Structures are given as C-alpha cells and as structure tokens.
Amino acid sequence: MGRGPSIEGRKNAEDAKRAKVFTKLIREITVATRAGVPDPALNPRLRTAVDKALTANMSKDTIERAIKRGSGADGGAKMEELRYEGYGPGGIALIIECFTDNTTRTVADVRHALTKHGGNLGTSGSVAFQFTRCGELVFTTGGDEGKEEKILEAALDAGADDVVNENGESTVICAPENFEAVQQKLAEAGLDAQHAGVVMRPNNRTAVVGETLETLTDLLEKLDALDDVSEVYHNALLPAE
Numbered sequence: 001m002g003r004g005p006s007i008e009g010r011k012n013a014e015d016a017k018r019a020k021v022f023t024k025l026i027r028e029i030t031v032a033t034r035a036g037v038p039d040p041a042l043n044p045r046l047r048t049a050v051d052k053a054l055t056a057n058m059s060k061d062t063i064e065r066a067i068k069r070g071s072g073a074d075g076g077a078k079m080e081e082l083r084y085e086g087y088g089p090g091g092i093a094l095i096i097e098c099f100t101d102n103t104t105r106t107v108a109d110v111r112h113a114l115t116k117h118g119g120n121l122g123t124s125g126s127v128a129f130q131f132t133r134c135g136e137l138v139f140t141t142g143g144d145e146g147k148e149e150k151i152l153e154a155a156l157d158a159g160a161d162d163v164v165n166e167n168g169e170s171t172v173i174c175a176p177e178n179f180e181a182v183q184q185k186l187a188e189a190g191l192d193a194q195h196a197g198v199v200m201r202p203n204n205r206t207a208v209v210g211e212t213l214e215t216l217t218d219l220l221e222k223l224d225a226l227d228d229v230s231e232v233y234h235n236a237l238l239p240a241e
Contacts, residue, residue, distance in 0.1 A: 023227050025053045026066040027099035030079045033070025040067075044180055048197060084110050085127045088119040088219050088234065090212040093127035095200050095233040096223060106228040113226070117219035130235055131200040134161075135179030137172040137186060137193040141165070151191060158185035169194075173201070202235035213238070 036043035100106040160174040
C-alpha cells in the first residue's frame with residue numbers, strides 16, 4: 001500500500017506556494033510605489049497592494065522593504081508593468097498582467113505557455129474591448145438570502161453599480177474611481193470581502209467543456225506559476241464559477 005506525502009513534504013509545498021504568492025505581491029507593491037508616492041495614505045494603488053499583502057500574512061518589515069525598493073532607495077532593479085492580450089484554446093480571450101525586470105524573459109515565457117496550449121499572443125487592444133475595467137468585491141454568502149440582502153443594501157448605499165449573486169457568492173461591482181470608497185463603506189457595515197480589487201471583468205463569458213476545458217485549466221495554471229505574471233483575466237465560464 002502506497003504512502004501519502006509526508007508532513008515535511010506537504011509543508012515544503014505549502015512554503016513554496018506561499019513564497020510564490022509573496023513574490024508576486026512584492027512586485028505589485030514595488031510597481032505601485034513607483035507609479036505614485038511611497039506613502040499608502042497618499043497612494044490608493046499602493047494602499048490596495050499593501051492590504052492584499054497584509055491579508056496574505058506578509059510581515060510589515062517585508063512590505064516596508066518592498067516600498068523602499070519601489071521608491072528606488074535601495075537601488076534595486078527597475079520593475080515594469082506590462083499587459084499582454086491574446087487567445088487561449090477555444091478562442092478564449094485573455095488579458096495577462098505582469099510585473100517584470102526583464103521584458104524579454106517575460107514575453108518569451110508568456111508566448112511559450114500560450115503556444116504550448118493552442119493559444120497565441122495578440123496585438124494591443126485585440127481583446128481588451130471584451131472586458132470592462134471596474135472595482136470588484138467578492139463576498140462568500142453560501143446562498144444565505146439574509147446576507148445577500150445585507151450586502152445588496154450596503155453596496156447600493158455605498159454607491160456601487162451592481163451586485164451579482166451566483167454560486168454562493170455576492171460580487172459587488174463599482175466604477176474604478178469609487179472602489180476605495182465602496183470598500184470602506186462595506187467594511188464599516190461589517191462586511192469583509194474575500195477578494196477585492198480593480199479588475200478587468202469580461203462583458204460576456206463563453207462556456208468551455210471537455211478537452212478545451214482541460215487545456216485551458218492547464219494554461220491558466222502555467223501562467224499563474226510564472227513569477228512575472230500578476231493577474232490573468234479571461235472570458236471563460238468555468239464550472240467552478
């Protein structure tokens with residue numbers, strides 16, 4: 001009878017996953033700092049990045065070092081923000097956002113992942129029109145109508161544009177410029193989002209099944225595994241969504 005993975009093996013895998021998440025968050029903080037000022041109170045984008053890092057249990061010392069790096073105080077390598085557009089299997093539209101200190105490496109890695117899974121890179125604007133930039137806050141409700149109603153009332157009072165209830169989740173949607181105000185008012189109402197940020201939300205979703213679903217799922221995993229990739233947006237309707 002075979003033995004399962006050891007406790008040490010599982011811990012090592014968890015540590016590696018955590019380190020990869022931290023790498024992405026540190027890059028996001030670095031770029032957000034460079035795009036504005038090194039003070040979260042005066043830089044909304046940096047404040048959102050710091051909040052994400054704290055939610056992931058990143059230490060304040062690590063966050064401060066990332067801000068220092070972004071301000072250029074430590075002479076670290078310059079990070080750039082890149083966005084690639086393309087198509088995956090089944091014609092699924094993809095927007096891939098990256099933070100990198102080596103654009104040649106990043107585009108090669110992204111192109112390789114797409115090509116290996118039957119996809120391809122497109123030109124700038126080739127798929128962006130299929131998405132809308134908006135603020136998005138996702139709350140787990142488990143289908144609790146009382147909680148859904150509370151979220152709806154608080155969201156509308158906060159100035160949100162819409163609330164979508166599906167698959168045991170309530171998703172609050174708002175204009176990007178209203179994101180922080182909506183997030184703060186929902187928090188004041190005792191509602192803490194499971195996920196929150198300014199995202200590229202697809203205008204419509206396309207169902208994928210069978211081999212196409214398997215290939216797309218593998219592609220999304222491969223892209224997410226790339227250190228330079230910070231976010232991947234797509235218009236596929238996945239079973240779990």
